[in-house]
Amino acid sequence: MNKKFDEADLAALRAICGEARVTPRDAIGDDYCHDELGGGFARPDARVVVSSTEEISAVMRYANEHRIPVTVRGSGTGLVGGAVPLCGGILLDTSAMTRILELDEQNMTLTLEPGVLLMDVAKYAEERGYLYPPDPGEKTATIGGNISTNAGGMRAVKYGVTRDYVRALEVVFPDGTVATLGGKVAKNSSGYSLKDLVVGSEGTLAIVAKATLRLLPLPKFKISLLVPFPNLEAAIRTVPLVIRASSVPTAVEFMEREVILAAEQFQGRKFPDNSADAYLMLTFDGASQQEIDLAYEAAAKTCLEAGAIDVFLSDTQERNESIWSARGAFLEAIKASTTEMDECDVVVPRSHVADFVLFSRALQEKHGVRIRSFGHAGDGNLHIYVLRDDLDEETWKAKLAAAFGDLYAKAREFGGQVSGEHGIGFAKKPFLAESLSPEVRTIMRSIKAAFDPNGILNPGKIV
């Protein structure tokens, strides 16, 4: 049982990190009590802004000895409540650990602290001729948060997800022990991959204090296609054909007219085309103009044969900016169009994407609630938003639960998974529990207990 957090604890933390970087409960603003969407709200007893592995280690040692819960937090841009300190205790804020420590050009790795923002990682790499491929929409997230959720993003179709680009982690275990997991190696068959377990563990197993990321050479040429279709079904059914027809696109996104109109209104800027009901957005990158020309022409022909109205080309910075900035605003635009919403971030096999999206649409009528979706048609990761609008609390809760129940059940039926990239946190816990067999849940709990026998790290999350 956790003890009550008191003045002595505050003093101990101040002794470790200094007066200025420890904020007591009463002085902590609401911003630190929730994330971007998860719905949960809880105030920590202390917010501790750490600046080094040693400090994290000292804080953890103290917390472990005194059984104080510790929830790690980066930018707080999560969507499932992962960084919400459900049980109070210490909110361990890594957002000030923003140093990029080493670019190793021989091994093509980048070593950095967990508080570096995703947009700064991308910029740093690109300016030096490298690509850090994971590309989640939320660019102000920290790399630590990306690692904790195994964030995916739009380029996953071709390049994979965060876990594929983490070579090594320096972690602090709950008892304060510091360990390096993995290394600057391209292969590794040396026992259980704890590094891969920590990636995606949402701060429940260990704290990431340093990460070594794998980089690729920056592809110099890029073209995006915006492909209008007469309807959503035609658009999504084309996706597997396109992926098979040419070299793999870096991104395949689908979007509907309503979402584009919402983004136009939200941004006060027109999208280059809004005449069709549904669109696919494809991107190809490569080392030469010829390579991307071949790829996009094959894709364009496939789309037209599959019933596309036209294929629009976006090959300059201005044009890419006009379509991708809208894509980047979809989440915020949908959020702004309603009073409250919740998201289903399931991932299904590519072959079932069309059926799943059509199923989710039909739920609008079945449950009498507005549902919007857009997402990564290429990798099967869908973002389906159920919107509250004017519903009263009770009706909203009931309709949401009913719609979510249907969505997750359908995803299971299709061989899908509960979360493609946002994680489980506490918001999706019941759905994860439903989707796992008792045996698997037991093993997951044992893993948690092996890392964190006292259960102080981010209690109440995942399993």
Added chain:
Amino acid sequence: MKILVCIKQVPGTSQVEIDEKTGTLKRDGVPAKMNPFDLYALETAMRIRAAAPGGAEVAVLTMGPPQCEKVVREAFMMGADTGAILSDRAFGGADVLMTSFTLSKGVAKAGPFDVIVCGKQTTDGDTAQVGAELAEWLDIPHVAGVKSIDRVGEDSIDLTVDEPDCTVSERIPYPFLMTVEKGIFEPRLPSYRLKCATADREISWLGLKDLDDNDPKHYGLNGSPTQVKRIFPPENDVKRVTLEGDDKAKAAALADLLDERKFLR
């Protein structure tokens, strides 16, 4: 009704080498694109064509080395109907005056036009003078900084111009030339269908011998009264401001900043 859009091929990036001798840009081997401001001019022309009571035709004209054919093809992919290219060694190294003069000779050859639409400026030369000078050579009225097209009529267009401290709405009879603001319309993207459909479309190539004044001294570097002494890429002028103080002071400072930049008006 005939509409002309003047377009230009510019370097795809700001990392371009300068020819020290002539003070001109070394364009060989540098990735190139259509001047971003011209995309707005093209889109404006398409919208005028769509609104023109008796229908209209959109022509594009560019000047440059043979590889600038690419931007004309791109204009076709955006919906332009015809294209002409002014290309001749004698035109090389032209300053603003000679560029607009040469364009006026091309317009005389390809025209007449009811409306000529130009982008506000180019991203390589940045003078914003070629449009107005072209109108002067052609001796037609011109209006700069157009931010909206309000009505397209049989014999005139109603439009609104962005002035520093006000906007002016006016009715301009044909023929005239306008330069349009960035953002007047969101430019459409090039269409792959149109790319396939216009791949073989003929482009009219105009050299010195095709123009009514074919004295080489009147063109290019030879004819240019101004000389570029130094040319350099613009400095990055993105500034970061950090606001200090408590929340109240920071909020007030932020409000002042937004007000100063006209975001609150």
